[in-house]
Amino acid sequence: MSDTPISPIRLHKELERIWMTPPGIGRLSSVNHTVLGKRFMVVALTFFAIGGFLSMLIRAQLATPNSAFIGPEIYNQIFTMHGTVMMFLFAIPMFEGFVIYMLPKMLGARDMAFPRLTAYGFWCYLFGGTILIVAMLLGAAPDSGWFMYTPLSSKPYTPGINADVWLLGITFVEISAVTAAIEIFVSILKMRAPGMSLARMPLMAWYMLVTSGMMIVGFPPLILGSILLELERAFDLPFFDPTRGGDPLLWQHLFWLFGHPEVYIIFLPAAGALSTIIPVFAQRQILGYRAIIAAIVAMGFLSFGLWVHHMFTVGIPHLALAFFSSASALVAIPTAVQIFAWLGTLASGKPKWDVPMLYVFGFFFVFVIGGLTGVMLAMVPFNTQVHDTHFVVAHLHYVLVGGFVFPMLAGIYHWLPHISGRQSLYKLSIPAFWLIFIGFNLTFFLMHLTGLMGMPRRISTYPSNWGWDWLNLLSSFGSFILTMGFCLVLADLVLQFRFGRYFRRDPWQAQTLEWATPTPPPSYNFAAIPRIDERADGLEPAKIGPLLAGGYGYLGFTRNGDQETMGVDMLTGAPEHVIILPRRTYLPLWTALATASFFLAMLFGLYWLAPFGALLTLILFLIWPANIGQTEDEGLIDIGMGEAAPLDVECPNNVAVLANRCALVMNATLFSSLLFGGLFLLVVAPNWEGLVPIDWPVWLSGLAWILSASAAGASWLARQRNLSGQNAGGFLLAAALGHVAALVMLIVLLTAVPNPTDHARQAVMFALLSFSAIHCGLAALLAGHGFWRLTQGYVSARRQTELVLAWLWNGYAAATMIPALGLATLLAWAGGT
Amino acid sequence: MVRQDLRALLLLIAGFTVWSLAFVVLYGLQAIGCAYGWPNHRWLLIGAYVASLIPLAWLAMGKPVREGEPTTTLSIAAVWANRAALGAGILVFLPVTFVSACI
């Protein structure tokens, strides 16, 4: 250990041996965040190119009236795929990749909290995205628009596989968003350099804390909606079919409940990047650190109160219109707070101009226009006027390209030297920017005008006598200038990798920790983890870097060949425990392949095969924890700097427990969306009159709940016994058995639901009971898992993680069963007096 | 120190959490009241509006720190966030007091 100091070179070699990703086929086993972050970004940029290519086809088709280039069927597929690819396969994964790569380096950690989950998420993303692209090449791409409105996307109107490709492919991809959200949230809260309290974090971390929190509650409604619609398409459960008590509006609510927060989920990471880049070039710390924190918290919440502004024209009461209209206009205020903070930072600093700043300027110009048209669209009368016209297309691109693509390009020019270890040449950078800036505005500004002149979106062609011809031609011309700009950027980046100048640390004199790593960064980021005593956006990386490389700091040594990094107290950043991260393995790849088999079986209608895919995935997941953990209590161990801390498994607040809490919150959001859906249909959907109450065995529901509650109680007792040093095995087994019995009761109850395809009432009951059944199964599994770990010797009074998890999931199953069975009973009685 | 930080962090999200709950309740009352044709629907909405503003006002006016504690970055951000939540509550929910609820 650290008794005799070793040379920086030797320390580097020893750490590298532990953390590295092997070459050749071994690359597929990588779980390293630097490697995976880069992979995420490369794949996302590839999808950006694909989406961009599709947009060129769109503009080529719309360049002239009566164009015969692409017919309407193909056009539908192309704009649907363009929107879908850009939103789900480019924007979200792009910032996930950036954050996975960058965040641990900014916060002073050696990796993310769950490296294997990062890898699993990456494979899910890659496979899911591939399904969509392959379907497109085979001519079976989704074609109902990127928001997949029912009934257009329902079976009668989209009989082919197209809509299933979207529902299943996107859900598959969303696994990566879900895993990333939890991982980012937990990593920010628990894995920072010691001393970095919450209030010392660089703003990027605050942005991502809020963003990942939003993802945790924002994605479940979409996932639920996709599951319900797929159930309708595959098994004819009529959730969205108004003739059988469903309601297409339910889909719109679920989609936009996700969809609106989604645009802020895309914008906030970009704003975080801007808040990091602007101070570097203004040569001063950011202005209004606290106001920005308040603003992003406000934005995070407000953005969940806006979703109905996408539904202003569906015929909802004035009150609801007024509600969502004022909330939509209001959200401009926290956005403005940030804009003024950035402008103020620039105005009061000593701005130096460089390529990233060009794109920052582009961002201000474009995004502010998009924000203003956004406030216009928030006004109901105006919205009614331009609904579904090209005005909306113009607005959304001003916001998305201004709020994401320009900041992304600023970020690429700012941080690529970190990845490549070289600086840009700049010959092409400046013309590239102007081509993009001019091309973009030419393309999209004119769409405001065609929109106001009444040109609808999503039309494959138009007659020539309506005065739209020149504007469309110019717009298409602009889009080709824009594309040339992107091609130049690509060429510029390739040149940087080949011919860029090498530099030593921190070429921009930035003041955040990521520049204290060597560049390109080694697999372990920091040879030692620094102690932070001031706000972490005012550091001197060029000074800190060499110290860390020499092993001066926390964990500046290797021990037992383990991948070690620091876990800290959430609030104060005081060192709390040492996290031992799992090492490279092919398990994530195998698990993702098993998951793919499930989704493919569903896609091709091989419904008998799908459960095997799901089961295989589950079994593989159960193998993950094998050999991870500690079979003895170690007590305090040396962490360098003369301090000591316990291992993560011996710390009650470790990342695994926090992550499971997050997963439960996410799960509860999904469940609440389901309850909301059931109540929504009960209260407002048509064709609920004349239902006959179902003969419902209430006593059986009661029995199921009593079993589940007893199981939860047993899991709690197991935990208590373990804490006091007694054997908890019996209680864990009892919990598992109790939940298996509850599961059986629920299956019996499921058979008491008369044909779920008859009416949405039965379909919702079916969904509720299945939800509970699945969670009883999961609870039993976790109790069983705890028992297994106990017998393997991984559990003690100090090492209690497995027992906490068993209690969390068993308690959750029992708690959610009350509203699930309650609503099911209410629905069963519907129609009675 | 830790307790104060924890309180500040909770306060940071408290105002908008209340705001979100009020949002759900008001929107729910509006929809359910219309569906079942409740009498006195408007007064119920107004009552819920006022009731939701009380905790928001309390949070926005409250002192950020206890006697003898230093103000911190988080505690100041929390005050601002809670004032914003009060403002958002007053403005966004105001329509429930007069706009036609069911058509």
Ligand code: HEM
């Ligand atoms: C690279 C330049 C781009 C061009 C030239 C372009 C062009 C277009 C056009 C012309 C449409 C309207 C199609 C129609 O309604 O008939 C469209 C739709 C759309 N675009 Fe783009 N786009 C670009 C980049 C982006 C980016 C970066 C994003 C998101 C991050 C994006 C997201 C969307 C979405 C969500 C739609 C709606 C699709 C639908 O109606 O289902 N676009 N784009």
Ligand SMILES: [Cu+2]
């Ligand atoms: Cu929106």
